[in-house]
Amino acid sequence: MSQPLRMVFTGLCLTFWLMVGAAFAQEEPAQPADRWNNVATRAETVVQDATTSDTVLETLRARVVDFRAVFDSERNANAARIATLREQIAALGDPPEGENAEPEASALAQTRADLNQQLNALLAPVQIAEREYLRADGLVRQIDQILRTRQAEKLLTTTPSPLNPEHWVPALRDLTDAFGAMLIDRGSLSSAQKFAALRENLPLVFFATVVGLLLLLRGRPWAMMMVSGLRRHQARGIGIWRFVVSLLRIILPLCGLFLLATAARQSGYLGVRGTEVIRLLPFMGVMVFGFRWVSERVFSRDDDEALLLLDQTQRRRARFYVNGITVVMIVSIITNQILEFELPGAATTAVIAFPFAVLISFALFRIGQILRGYQDAEEEAQDPDDPQRSSTLARVVRSFGLGAMAIGISAPLLFAFGYQDLADAILRPFVVTLVILGLVMALQRFAADVYGAITGQGIAAREALMPVFFGMILLTLATPVLALVWGARLTDLSELWATFSNGFSIGDTRISPTNLLTFAVIFAVGFLLTRLLQGALRSNVLPKTQIDIGGQNALLSGLGYVGIFLAALAAITGAGIDLSSLAIVAGALSVGIGFGLQNIVSNFVSGIILLIERPISEGDWIEVGGKTGYVRDISVRSTRIETFDRTDVIVPNADLVSGTVTNYTRGNTVGRVIISVGVAYGTDTKRVDKILREIAEDQPMVLANPAPNVLFMNFGADALEFEIRAFLRDVNWMMSVKSDINHAIAKRFAEEEIEVPFAQRDIWLRNPESLKGKTDT
Structure with missing residues (x-):
């Protein structure tokens, strides 16, 4: 685009934004309903216009979301009072109907009329709020659909190919002009003005420069000295201290870089463009030190600290390629920022960005090759012919390695064919995704070390269940960040969270996360109280009674079942979950249970009978189905019998109730x-x-x-x-x-010389002469 056309285009855009701003700045009506009608009408008109910009759509969406939140709160207004009025009306009963029906008392009829009037007065604003909420929600979904469609279309939009030689010389000229403009901008101020600005901010500039250089140059050595000192003193939880020190190795230089950027901005020698570029320095520092920190944790030099236990050569190469990707991305960001001041054309942007994309893709491909060959220690120790030998971590790592190789090949090809946006949309997000997952692994290892230090398990805690649970929580928290990296908008996440917060409907009942949390808390408290009561009875009360051991166990088991049932009932009631609408579903389920799960139900009922009737108790010596042994546990489905061979026999409770059982010790041991x-x-x-x-x-x-x-x-x-x-x-x-x-x-x-005889048998031969004759022959 030529310079005059660019100026005309800029002027038209500026005029358009002024008009939009003036439209929004007009004095709005005082009534909220009128304001909402104006906003809704404007939004319904704008979404029909294909030329509306994304910024206008986002602005309108934000205002519609605000009104929707108001309507959502108004939908639930006076809910308790409305429920009370409906209960009062239901308590009055239905009015008499029919010609022969007795007339209703005037006081009762007047009371019903008053209650209905109050109910209708309260329901009117609720119904209006429900209607407007649905209108606002529909507009939000419509705007989101338009924005997502535009985002998808942008990915498939082609740009000039960077392989076309005709674009190389103009691109190089534009790049040279952009860097030259920075020097011209820096020289726009006189030396006196620069010196005056420097003299005014000299203490701040001097202090920030000295401290920044000191932290930048000596931050990492100081952190290494701390690790060495901790090793000499054999500090407890050395894995935790290593993690903390590794953070200091990036935090201290990062603080130094931030101070240097502050000093450079306050010096007054950079000019407007230079100041804008230097503002990116802290962000670039976070990228450089963050990427490097993650690579040094995942591909650590120490075998006991490496999260992916590759050999030393592969880990060194992986760290090298990660650092290379970081440097290339930093140079790319700086170059793009400098070019943005000159409003470059699409061809120039494609030509300048293509070499960076190729370098990043090559390094990503090499990292993918390293990850593709990953095997953990457990996998190496197993049989190579075992199809199940691969662990979950190994399969995931190899899958990401294959993905890195595929993107490392496809991204440059897409870029070369003109799909620059699509190439950027898969290349850089994938790199950032690997970094985020590496960060999750590092934090999970740190949580495992902390857990090991608290419990005294040490390094063995890394294989415990609790650190795995921590890792799942961290991965869940990282999911929204990954969604943003891959192109999701904040509004998409907020909309998803709003939908999740509203919950889901089962019949006439809406269950929200708050209901689920309330249910979990009440049930957990009830379950805990039940276990505490069982423990108190088992240790303090029942031993002082005349109840035998079997009776005590039956009493404790029955108390546990009743306590859990009451805890579930209290949790359902406290959470406000109405299960009356599930009566039909429960009826259908009962029929299905009766036919498909009749054996399980029969065993369950038999277990209850065993606990109440107590024909057998824990510790009894019984014989059932040809098996003899001691009863060790009676559950709701089956009973465990320990035979004299020290083996466990699981007997369904229905066999004990309906079959023949011999109890050798029931009541007494005689x-x-x-x-x-x-x-x-x-x-x-x-x-x-x-x-x-x-x-x-x-x-x-x-x-x-x-x-x-x-x-x-x-x-x-x-x-x-x-x-x-x-x-x-x-x-x-x-x-x-x-x-x-x-x-x-x-x-x-x-x-006493009494003989205990044993069996004797006499053998009579009928024809011994025939045997003798055969012997002679």
Whole structure:
């Protein structure tokens, strides 16, 4: 664009903005409703005009959003009073209807009429506010749609190709003229004026220069000295101190850079353009030191501090490429700022920006290659043929490496074909995204070190669950920043937050984040109180009662279920969640539960029956389904039985309620043991009876009343069969007592020379002569 045409265009734009400003500066009506009608009408007219600028749309949108907030608050005005009036009207009942209906009392009818009048008076402004809120909300969405459409169209707009040689010489001339204009601007002031400005601000300039240089040159060495001192003294939580010192390594030089920029601006020697450029110095310092700090944390020189444990060579290369990208971006920003003073054409902008884009893309491609080959320690230790060997971190890092390589190739190509805006929209945001994610990783590591120092776990805390939770929170907080980096507008985020704050509707009930937070807090308090009450009963109250252990456990379990139910009920009520509108859904769910989850429901109900009826209790010795063991836990769905082999058997509660269960210790631990023994034929049976009775009576676990009994059971095939039947004080000792009695029987029978026979069999051969004949042959 030539200089005259540029001047004409600038004048038209200035005139347009003056007209828009005058339109907005007109005296508005005093009534809010009239002001809103004017703004809404103006917005509805502007959105239909395709030539309206983005700035005008943003201004109108801001005003519409302000009115929408007012209408939103008015929608909920007098909500408590309206609810009270509706309850009062409902309490009066329906008026009598029909020809034969008794007439209603005049006082009651008058009361109903007064309440309805009050309700209608309160509902009128609420309904108007609801209508205008919907109107404002529709305008906001319409403006947002227009702005997003324009933003998408801009990305697909082509510019002159930077590879066209015809644009090179004009671009170089424009760049030279821009830098020359800076020198001319610097020389526009006389030496006397410069000296006067310097003399006036000399103390500030001198102090800022000296301190700035000192911090800039010595800030990093001072931070390194602090790390060395902490290492010598073996300070606790060295990872935390390393993080803090690493921050000082960028904060101190950054403060020095800010002081130098202040001194340069106050010196008066830079001129207008130079001052505008120097204002970018703090921002560029943040970029330089911030990018470098993140790279030194992610690709640290120390193996125990590196967030991505690559080898030393790869980490050194990664740091080099990150520093290269930073330098190129800084030079690009300065160059673009200087060119902006001359209002460069599209061809000049494309030619000047293309080399920077190529350099950034090359460095990004090389970083992508490094990340593409990343493997963590756990992955290297696993079987290479295992398809599940890759950890989540390794897969994410390799995915970003592949993305970096793809963007490193596609961005220069898009730029070369004229899609400069699209190339910038994917190249620089991706670089910033990598930096932000690296920052999240560094902060998560710092949180893990702090957690390890507090809990005493040290470095082992980095693998704990709590630091992972911290990382998820940090990543959630970084999501809006990433959205802004990738082109989202602040208004988009504010609109999303407003939608989230309004909540969602379930039937006639609207659930907002405030309701959810209230529900969570009340339920957490109720759950905590339930656990505290259970603990107090378990440790202080129940042990002093005559209730057995099984009854105590059943009482505590029932109290826990009731407490959780009451906590949920209180949380729902306190949060203001009306579940009456879900009655139909609950009915449908109950039918589905009845058919699809009947086994689970049956086990649940059976668990409640077990806790109330208590046919079995924790600690009982039972036999069910061929499994024998002790009851260790009764839950609402199943019961855990520990067998004598120390294995756990999970039995559904329905089997315990509807099946046959043998409980050896229900009510008391007395139980009977039966021991069988055989003696040889010809033995004196009375003598055997006496010996066995003496052995049984000598056992301390055998009860004297009822006394043990010895029975002569049978004339067996090989022996005379006897049985000892005795009741034990504790049936849990059955096997031990049985073993002791068998040892005693063996000893006494040996002393009394009583034979315990064993099975004998005689073999008869029908034709032994035939066997003999075969042997001879």
